[in-house]
Amino acid sequence: GENVEQHPSTLSVQEGDSAVIKCTYSDSASNYFPWYKQELGKRPQLIIDIRSNVGEKKDQRIAVTLNKTAKHFSLHITETQPEDSAVYFCAASWAYKYIFGTGTRLKVLA
Amino acid sequence: EAEVAQSPRYKITEKSQAVAFWCDPISGHATLYWYRQILGQGPELLVQFQDESVVDDSQLPKDRFSAERLKGVDSTLKIQPAELGDSAMYLCASKSQQETQYFGPGTRLLVL
Numbered sequence: 103g104e105n106v107e108q109h110p111s112t113l114s115v116q117e118g119d120s121a122v123i124k125c126t127y128s129d130s131a132s133n134y135f136p137w138y139k140q141e142l143g144k145r146p147q148l149i150i151d152i153r154s155n156v157g158e159k160k161d162q163r164i165a166v167t168l169n170k171t172a173k174h175f176s177l178h179i180t181e182t183q184p185e186d187s188a189v190y191f192c193a194a195s196w197a198y199k200y201i202f203g204t205g206t207r208l209k210v211l212a
Numbered sequence: 213e214a215e216v217a218q219s220p221r222y223k224i225t226e227k228s229q230a231v232a233f234w235c236d237p238i239s240g241h242a243t244l245y246w247y248r249q250i251l252g253q254g255p256e257l258l259v260q261f262q263d264e265s266v267v268d269d270s271q272l273p274k275d276r277f278s279a280e281r282l283k284g285v286d287s288t289l290k291i292q293p294a295e296l297g298d299s300a301m302y303l304c305a306s307k308s309q310q311e312t313q314y315f316g317p318g319t320r321l322l323v324l
Contacts, residue, residue, distance in 0.1 A: 136313070138315075147315075151312065195311060199257070
């Protein structure tokens with residue numbers, strides 16, 4: 103069946119360094135790829151998304167890249183700050199259906 | 213800014229009891245999702261509605277779970293009887309015709 107693999111499961115970086123989280127999807131019909139940030143005990147919040155007709159999108163310190171051929175997409179966070187510490191989920195979507203990755207716990211060390 | 217509402221936020225119940233969760237999506241959002249999220253994992257779809265119709269309930273354990281969205285607005289998810297393994301966060305989400313999906317705060321269920 104359809105699935106989304108996400109790596110790494112945990113990631114620790116020093117404040118100010120960059121963080122990269124990678125996802126791979128299986129269904130070539132996927133055409134929308136959102137990223138969510140979930141802080142402890144809170145709802146997942148959309149932080150950035152990309153559609154299949156775009157290779158890269160950037161919003162301040164956050165960027166997402168998509169390689170449709172390889173079915174890979176990645177989240178890049180630059181100049182990390184302690185408030186970036188959270189669990190990040192990727193998802194692949196088509197026809198209103200979303201498949202989520204297993205999450206990456208990011209810890210930004212001060 | 214409009215948000216998805218859910219209640220209750222927390223629920224503790226004993227196994228074999230019935231529980232019900234409520235979700236009110238963002239006004240005008242035709243698509244509504246119920247997800248189950250086990251600690252440390254990503255959300256897993258239980259059921260998806262388009263207006264009042266079920267679009268996908270392939271992962272819903274229908275022997276004990278039921279969901280309805282009678283008027284195509286708010287929705288209820290029920291578990292009867294609850295089992296220990298049902299302890300999880302139950303998230304509701306909604307979306308408009310655009311693809312952005314917005315989550316509610318979730319209901320954390322603990323089955324004793």
